[in-house]
Amino acid sequence: MSKAKLQKLSPGLRKFIVTESGAGVNAAGTVSQYVKKSSTPVSAYAERTLNHCNGGATLQAALWLRDHLKKGGKLVVTLAGALSSFQVGVMLAELIRQNKVHLVSATAANHEESYYRYVAHSHYAYIPRYTELTLEQEAELRDAGLRRITDTFLPEDESVRIMEPHLLKFWKEAERKGQRYFPHEYFRRLFKEGLIKPDKGANHEDCWTYAAYKKNIPIVIPGFEDSTMGNIFASYTYAGKHRKAKSFVLNQNVMKTGLEYFTSLYDWYMEESKDAPIAFLQLGGGISADFPICVVPSLKHDLGLHGKIRDWAGFIEIGSSPMSYGSYSGAGGKEKITWDKLSTQSYFQIIQSDVTVVFPWIAAVLLGL
Numbered sequence: 001m002s003k004a005k006l007q008k009l010s011p012g013l014r015k016f017i018v019t020e021s022g023a024g025v026n027a028a029g030t031v032s033q034y035v036k037k038s039s040t041p042v043s044a045y046a047e048r049t050l051n052h053c054n055g056g057a058t059l060q061a062a063l064w065l066r067d068h069l070k071k072g073g074k075l076v077v078t079l080a081g082a083l084s085s086f087q088v089g090v091m092l093a094e095l096i097r098q099n100k101v102h103l104v105s106a107t108a109a110n111h112e113e114s115y116y117r118y119v120a121h122s123h124y125a126y127i128p129r130y131t132e133l134t135l136e137q138e139a140e141l142r143d144a145g146l147r148r149i150t151d152t153f154l155p156e157d158e159s160v161r162i163m164e165p166h167l168l169k170f171w172k173e174a175e176r177k178g179q180r181y182f183p184h185e186y187f188r189r190l191f192k193e194g195l196i197k198p199d200k201g202a203n204h205e206d207c208w209t210y211a212a213y214k215k216n217i218p219i220v221i222p223g224f225e226d227s228t229m230g231n232i233f234a235s236y237t238y239a240g241k242h243r244k245a246k247s248f249v250l251n252q253n254v255m256k257t258g259l260e261y262f263t264s265l266y267d268w269y270m271e272e273s274k275d276a277p278i279a280f281l282q283l284g285g286g287i288s289a290d291f292p293i294c295v296v297p298s299l300k301h302d303l304g305l306h307g308k309i310r311d312w313a314g315f316i317e318i319g320s321s322p323m324s325y326g327s328y329s330g331a332g333g334k335e336k337i338t339w340d341k342l343s344t345q346s347y348f349q350i351i352q353s354d355v356t357v358v359f360p361w362i363a364a365v366l367l368g369l
Helices: 003-008 041-049 051-069 089-099 108-123 136-142 160-177 183-192 208-215 228-237 258-272 286-291 295-303 333-338 355-366
Strands: 072-079 105-106 146-149 152-155 278-283 312-318 345-354
Touching: 003 160, 041 051, 041 355, 051 072, 051 278, 051 312, 051 345, 051 355, 072 089, 072 286, 072 345, 089 208, 089 286, 089 355, 105 108, 108 136, 108 152, 108 160, 108 183, 108 208, 108 228, 146 160, 160 183, 160 228, 183 208, 258 295, 278 355, 286 295, 312 355
Parallel strands: 072 105, 072 278, 278 312, 312 345
Antiparallel strands: 146 152
């Protein structure tokens, strides 16, 4: 499209146009980053092939994030679904090691499953044609202790039950000493004290929780009780009429709560955003993303710090949830403006696709591959 034709369009429409040469501005009104300039093979191939529809949206998001980080910006990554079982750590751990991720918010299941991959990798199995399983075959898998997550089997005995005694020891010790910790802090002691080792088939560098531990970056786990180890913790604290006779009932107050995670985000965001804008990369939907993104409007409206809060610099979501019927998962960037989660100047991009397909491309561009 010629410059003359672009000038015939209204400013409101023109800002959405990006020409083949890369000229133009994006939907947030800033100069487009969709400029083909990579010299490394994977990124150059992405720039040649990811040009339209979800592929184009993927490349635009990756290039914007690359530019954001190069300028000194910071990044929050959120993990939904079962991405850790699907080995998201191969990409995420390297991003953490290269200082390109500054906080991770994960469902409690994703968090613990990163550890399970670490201790039991060689015991995992796959069934690509999982849709063809019968009900009876699913029951066979259950009885064998193989917990199916789409095409992946989580081996409970070699993962959950290996870690449970160590964590129970930590919980009891905290109760005895009158101490309280966040869920991820108990887990991190497993690394710190050398109580777990990588499985013979595992590469510890593919474990994002290990990378986060080594870099000491913050982790937020909203809804800890909504996980296998969270269920186990709840069972130890239950003193109701259906409890079988056991020697002890654990005090649930040894575990810090989601409210405390949220208030810790107040302090983290205020400190980290002093000198740098912070972007938000949401991998899938759900509480892992809805929880931390609310820190900005809460600081503004609930703590009354209007005019003192830096907005999220950008919001990128990869997910398959449609934007309909009030679903948070899939709600577009424009809707988030009405909730004061984003400003009119924030970059935003929704990529309607599978995280396991899209995120490796984005990670490759950010890693300069």
